[in-house]
Amino acid sequence: MDHLAFDDFPDGLIVAGPDGRVTYVNERVRKLARAEGDEMIGMPLAEAMPFDDLNGHTWMECVRPYDGLNTRSAILEQSWYSPRGSEYLITASLKRDRPGGRVQQVVIGIRSARVRNRHDRERSDLVATVAHELRSPLTGIKGFTSTLLTKWDRFTDEQRQFMLETVDAEADRLTRLIIDLLDAARIDSGRLTLKRGPVRLDELTERVLRSISAAGSEPSWRMDIGAVQTVWGDEDRLVQVFTNLAENAMRHGHGLRRVEVVEAEREGVHGVRVRMCDRGPGIPPEARQRVFSRFWRSGPGAGSGLGMYIVGGIVTQHGGLVDIDDAAGGGAQIDVWLPVNEPEALRDGDDRGSVIGSGTTRG
């Protein structure tokens, strides 16, 4: 067996023979034990495995790899502590000369628990943040419903109407938040799948902006559109991207000033760039990376901080890029660049009707 390859293995490996003495250690173990060369070969396994459970019980005493049930062939992963106090996840496999026979070889894997611990911590932070996000709209809902239930007669019709409208709006907010959380979880786990078809980005952007301005005031931005702008992407997901960006421009950027849709090449790849410039304070350079993190938000209009995380996730999944800059004349300038991604079938003139058909009937 080529043991040299195991020296590059990121986890520690220790092999011991039938007499309980070490026959092989890889480089990771030598580093951990601060041992040189063949120093550890022939060492009793108990000495080579100085890990304990913080109550003074050592790995060897607890696991007893050479004793115990004679059908045992593996020792499941458990966490143990090195003499220096670091946590490790240790597993082992036991090789016997025949089923039920004596243990001939013990192979031990030692992995640092640092990464797992960080993931655990991140996960519980995430649960706490999500719970907190869900609680605030619920507090509003509960407050008004219980007031209405107990003190119905004390309010005028207008007051009741107002409370119910608030409850309704908070329930909508909760629904939106849950949809965003589910999308964020999809992006996190790489399960965001795209239903691609041809998407006219100029039309899509206009549609998104019209629906947003209908909810608010008169549109006051200028729209510049280059030639026909079609990319192959997921229309619903792209609506989500530009809705989030336009909402940000309204909420954090004092309204849109200019929208531009043009063809743009990037490192030789043919694509389309949608640029949105607003009238606000802009996004400071030190925050330009951070806005793409989950739950990062700041300032008076801040929401849940999931918007840009989802924007980044969807655009990346399309093979595109988002750039944040200062707009000429002030405000934030957000560029979304998407590659055209034309399916090969079309580029080669290979007429596979289903691809074209499904695309054109959608739009």
Ligand SMILES: Nc1ncnc2c1ncn2[C@@H]1O[C@H](COP(=O)(O)OP(=O)(O)OP(=O)(O)O)[C@@H](O)[C@H]1O
């Ligand atoms: N156009 C902009 N101008 C200035 N600041 C912005 C702009 N867009 C985003 N930001 C800043 O980036 C933060 C993160 O944006 P993001 O869209 O992720 O979250 P949000 O808008 O606060 O909440 P959500 O979109 O989840 O409702 C915002 O809180 C805001 O501080």
Ligand SMILES: [Mg+2]
């Ligand atoms: Mg937002």
